[in-house]
Amino acid sequence: MRLILAALAIGSGLAAPAQATDDVTSFTLENGLELVVIEDHRAPVVTHMIWYRTGAADETPGHSGIAHFFEHLMFQGTDDLAPGEFSNTVEAQGGNDNAFTSWDYTAYFQRVAADRLGLMMQMEAERMRDLILSEEDVATERQVIIEERSQRTDSNPGALLSEQMAAAQFLNHPYGRPIIGWMHEITALDRDDALAFYTANYAPNNAIVVVAGDVTPEDARALAETHYGPLQPSDAITPRLRPSEPPQLAERRIVLTDERVSEPYVIRSYLATERNPGDQRKAAALTLLAEVLGGNPTTSVFARELQFGQAVATWSAAFYDGTSVDADTFGVYIMPVPGVPLAKAEAAMDAVIDTFLAEGVDPEELDRIKTQVRASTIYARNDAGGLARLYGQALAVGLTVQDVQDWPDILQSVTEAEIMAAATEVFDRKRAVTGWLQAPEPAATTEEATE
Amino acid sequence: MRLILAALAIGSGLAAPAQATDDVTSFTLENGLELVVIEDHRAPVVTHMIWYRTGAADETPGHSGIAHFFEHLMFQGTDDLAPGEFSNTVEAQGGNDNAFTSWDYTAYFQRVAADRLGLMMQMEAERMRDLILSEEDVATERQVIIEERSQRTDSNPGALLSEQMAAAQFLNHPYGRPIIGWMHEITALDRDDALAFYTANYAPNNAIVVVAGDVTPEDARALAETHYGPLQPSDAITPRLRPSEPPQLAERRIVLTDERVSEPYVIRSYLATERNPGDQRKAAALTLLAEVLGGNPTTSVFARELQFGQAVATWSAAFYDGTSVDADTFGVYIMPVPGVPLAKAEAAMDAVIDTFLAEGVDPEELDRIKTQVRASTIYARNDAGGLARLYGQALAVGLTVQDVQDWPDILQSVTEAEIMAAATEVFDRKRAVTGWLQAPEPAATTEEATE
Numbered sequence: 001m002r003l004i005l006a007a008l009a010i011g012s013g014l015a016a017p018a019q020a021t022d023d024v025t026s027f028t029l030e031n032g033l034e035l036v037v038i039e040d041h042r043a044p045v046v047t048h049m050i051w052y053r054t055g056a057a058d059e060t061p062g063h064s065g066i067a068h069f070f071e072h073l074m075f076q077g078t079d080d081l082a083p084g085e086f087s088n089t090v091e092a093q094g095g096n097d098n099a100f101t102s103w104d105y106t107a108y109f110q111r112v113a114a115d116r117l118g119l120m121m122q123m124e125a126e127r128m129r130d131l132i133l134s135e136e137d138v139a140t141e142r143q144v145i146i147e148e149r150s151q152r153t154d155s156n157p158g159a160l161l162s163e164q165m166a167a168a169q170f171l172n173h174p175y176g177r178p179i180i181g182w183m184h185e186i187t188a189l190d191r192d193d194a195l196a197f198y199t200a201n202y203a204p205n206n207a208i209v210v211v212a213g214d215v216t217p218e219d220a221r222a223l224a225e226t227h228y229g230p231l232q233p234s235d236a237i238t239p240r241l242r243p244s245e246p247p248q249l250a251e252r253r254i255v256l257t258d259e260r261v262s263e264p265y266v267i268r269s270y271l272a273t274e275r276n277p278g279d280q281r282k283a284a285a286l287t288l289l290a291e292v293l294g295g296n297p298t299t300s301v302f303a304r305e306l307q308f309g310q311a312v313a314t315w316s317a318a319f320y321d322g323t324s325v326d327a328d329t330f331g332v333y334i335m336p337v338p339g340v341p342l343a344k345a346e347a348a349m350d351a352v353i354d355t356f357l358a359e360g361v362d363p364e365e366l367d368r369i370k371t372q373v374r375a376s377t378i379y380a381r382n383d384a385g386g387l388a389r390l391y392g393q394a395l396a397v398g399l400t401v402q403d404v405q406d407w408p409d410i411l412q413s414v415t416e417a418e419i420m421a422a423a424t425e426v427f428d429r430k431r432a433v434t435g436w437l438q439a440p441e442p443a444a445t446t447e448e449a450t451e
Numbered sequence: 452m453r454l455i456l457a458a459l460a461i462g463s464g465l466a467a468p469a470q471a472t473d474d475v476t477s478f479t480l481e482n483g484l485e486l487v488v489i490e491d492h493r494a495p496v497v498t499h500m501i502w503y504r505t506g507a508a509d510e511t512p513g514h515s516g517i518a519h520f521f522e523h524l525m526f527q528g529t530d531d532l533a534p535g536e537f538s539n540t541v542e543a544q545g546g547n548d549n550a551f552t553s554w555d556y557t558a559y560f561q562r563v564a565a566d567r568l569g570l571m572m573q574m575e576a577e578r579m580r581d582l583i584l585s586e587e588d589v590a591t592e593r594q595v596i597i598e599e600r601s602q603r604t605d606s607n608p609g610a611l612l613s614e615q616m617a618a619a620q621f622l623n624h625p626y627g628r629p630i631i632g633w634m635h636e637i638t639a640l641d642r643d644d645a646l647a648f649y650t651a652n653y654a655p656n657n658a659i660v661v662v663a664g665d666v667t668p669e670d671a672r673a674l675a676e677t678h679y680g681p682l683q684p685s686d687a688i689t690p691r692l693r694p695s696e697p698p699q700l701a702e703r704r705i706v707l708t709d710e711r712v713s714e715p716y717v718i719r720s721y722l723a724t725e726r727n728p729g730d731q732r733k734a735a736a737l738t739l740l741a742e743v744l745g746g747n748p749t750t751s752v753f754a755r756e757l758q759f760g761q762a763v764a765t766w767s768a769a770f771y772d773g774t775s776v777d778a779d780t781f782g783v784y785i786m787p788v789p790g791v792p793l794a795k796a797e798a799a800m801d802a803v804i805d806t807f808l809a810e811g812v813d814p815e816e817l818d819r820i821k822t823q824v825r826a827s828t829i830y831a832r833n834d835a836g837g838l839a840r841l842y843g844q845a846l847a848v849g850l851t852v853q854d855v856q857d858w859p860d861i862l863q864s865v866t867e868a869e870i871m872a873a874a875t876e877v878f879d880r881k882r883a884v885t886g887w888l889q890a891p892e893p894a895a896t897t898e899e900a901t902e
Binding site for chain 1: 512513515540612614618619622623625627628633634635636684692693695697699700701702703704705706707708746886
């Protein structure tokens, strides 16, 4: 589920710019702010994003949720902007804006008419260093987040299983912490926490600005110098060294039973390596492995075997993103047809994985998938906002513009042998968590019968 | 196993001083150092202990093992003591000394002739603030600890299972961290880590000195004023607020398979409340519950049912300590007779627990156990060193002298109903981790046959 959420938020690892000829320019201001400009003059709009290299995995233990909390607080006022004025201004200009938080980054974006780019930068620069937080703002927003957690997580058994699994997957690394935070820690977040987090992390030398759309690099740079250039860098920015995993020696298994479950399923996450600067081949192999096994809803190995062949599953999938600072997870998933027990569904999925490991990748299927990848690449180039996300996310986790531009070719060049080597390495049950989501056994009907 | 180790290190929760008439005096120096004096003039010896309120659960994430590492480093030199001189001096005086580290504390002790107490205090005070650490000392001692971990943990499948289970038991709290540290983090510990830890934690206002034996409170106080009195308190001592657990919603299960396993077993830990100042009844009920279920090797519920009745187990046990800063675990354990599968052994143990929950405590058995507790209390009073440990450990986790003295009466006054209420609360599989330790399936003998 972790990977499902990541995929929804960011798009799969497949979407990628085609080649080094994307009209991409990057440079760094003297205060350390990195900028990426993606030219696309087909329409008079721009997407303006700022990515801070800080997320849930960078929080102080015991203060989970502060990164996401801060994403909300950034819409409070500054000395020049009233609370809410940021979004109201964007809307008044016919644009839209939003923000999101992950384990590795917090990002804010606006899509507006191209001639409003300067205004966006002005406001974004303003709230990077001059945010004003009253006790009341903090208390109000905390209540909003408590509600958000209640609705999105606590009333969703699948989200709860996902949280408990992540906590069991990571023995030491903070990816085991929920992005939204543990409820008991959210309720304790206060203005001091928020200000400490802001001062430490919101600074030009901890951010990447991505501008995509109808703007030249020269104009973007001039605007950036004007608005972001005067901001003081922070001297508190340190390398992102998080506690790392010890050897994982034994599979963990979790059964979450909840009466709200209508569609039981089995989900398993395996610890999996991530994309690294200049070293993306293994991650590319895992990306293709996920596609081969469970990418396409009708032609993937899982779909053919589990949904159509044995007809034990109504849905099956494999997930991998890999765009993270540290090792994350590779996921597999099966939702059985009604009446098929979870144990049988899991065994069927494992048998398919075993057969796959023995028989290898079907070369025709791999060719088909690579063709799809190439197509999705071309499609991706049509969406400047999507490209902005790809570059921003990659740079926020420590990859380079060159890594982003190399990625499509690496995907195309991955061999069947590399995919099978990646599969053999990743499918290690000792480094896996297997989760069952199920409803309680139906109660005996005696009581109902007596009514 | 976590609880087995704790029990070995500290003695079970049952051992407790009898009453408020133990000859116990306590006072606090102006610099914040707490002292407890336990008079016992039967022999001309004293036990001198110092307990620092810092342990593995207080480490900075990513630097696991530093508390235990420091326990070793404290035997290095100061400006007045050469490396190793501390222990050599104790030995030359006919005494012995040692140290131990837990999640909540680090303690050092010496047992010497009573007239050497001043010398012990002088040396202990010396190394509290004046330790000298060379790069070489740190590197040498780190290698010692790497060896220690290799031998005690990495070559012991049971210890490895215990570690993996603790990491899965605690979703957020640092009790999931091994005391000795994760190997990859031990290897990275350096002199800067060590000095930072020392400066922050080794100070009179973060310590408790317990003196037990042939000394009067007046003499102990005078010596303490002389040797410890001049030490400067630290202003870095903060309340011990660790990240706490979110709701645990689903049992975690772990199977560790290792060819070195000769005696497979099932062990389960449940999250369990701890002793708290002025609030020890629930912990007392859990202490008696562990005794009733699995304390006595022949008469406990587990022994009668699993070892003698069904004869499925060669060994069974239940564990609880409860002397900790935060909620820890209650453990149950079964080692099946050869040939009985772990699944069958676990089911048998669970059936016994279910029957126990339905039928309640046998009043005669409880009386018998309370009599044993009373006896062990009297026995404990005979061992001044043991009493020093009880008081030191209790005060190190935030209990008071009064709590220690109340404990035996509370144990005696716990009712059957309280034990059953505690059992019903603690035996919640959602808050449990179940571990299986087993050897791999025997390999097919084909290859051997062809030799």
